[in-house]
Amino acid sequence: MPDTISKEKRCWNMSRIKDKDTTPELSVRSYLFINGFRFRKNVSSLPGRPDIVLPKYRTVIFINGCFWHHHEGCRYATVPKTRTDYWTAKFERNVSNDRKNKALLEDLGWHVITIWECCLKKEFSKTMESLVEKLNNWERTPYLSPNRANAS
Numbered sequence: 001m002p003d004t005i006s007k008e009k010r011c012w013n014m015s016r017i018k019d020k021d022t023t024p025e026l027s028v029r030s031y032l033f034i035n036g037f038r039f040r041k042n043v044s045s046l047p048g049r050p051d052i053v054l055p056k057y058r059t060v061i062f063i064n065g066c067f068w069h070h071h072e073g074c075r076y077a078t079v080p081k082t083r084t085d086y087w088t089a090k091f092e093r094n095v096s097n098d099r100k101n102k103a104l105l106e107d108l109g110w111h112v113i114t115i116w117e118c119c120l121k122k123e124f125s126k127t128m129e130s131l132v133e134k135l136n137n138w139e140r141t142p143y144l145s146p147n148r149a150n151a152s
């Protein structure tokens with residue numbers, strides 16, 4: 001279905017400006033769907049309410065905006081020049097929540113993948129291809145959570 005893919009991409013490119021928060025998620029979801037992956041979205045019963053959950057692969061995916069989640073070393077992770085203290089505290093809270101949720105999820109036996117918006121903007125196909133490759137590898141190898149590995 002090459003038509004569907006290119007149409008999706010075009011839509012995403014055009015609508016990115018007016019709806020920054022949701023369109024990268026949509027493009028990731030439709031890519032996965034077209035490639036045969038089945039998933040649940042915005043699962044609020046899991047820590048951090050992951051954007052995409054692939055139960056078959058024991059994998060959760062977060063699609064993070066570089067600004068809000070303060071992508072380290074990224075040029076989009078700017079701090080506004082007014083109310084700098086407020087923003088700095090907010091970003092620190094977001095980053096520490098992300099870290100906490102990742103640890104909780106790993107304890108529960110999930111693979112945790114974070115996809116940054118800048119990677120999707122710059123190299124959508126490459127980012128998605130490496131994601132699919134990871135998922136396929138994980139399907140073939142049994143998962144040991146850090147907890148279970150310690151217990152045995």
Ligand code: ZN
Binds near residue numbers: 066071074076116118
């Ligand atoms: Zn970034």
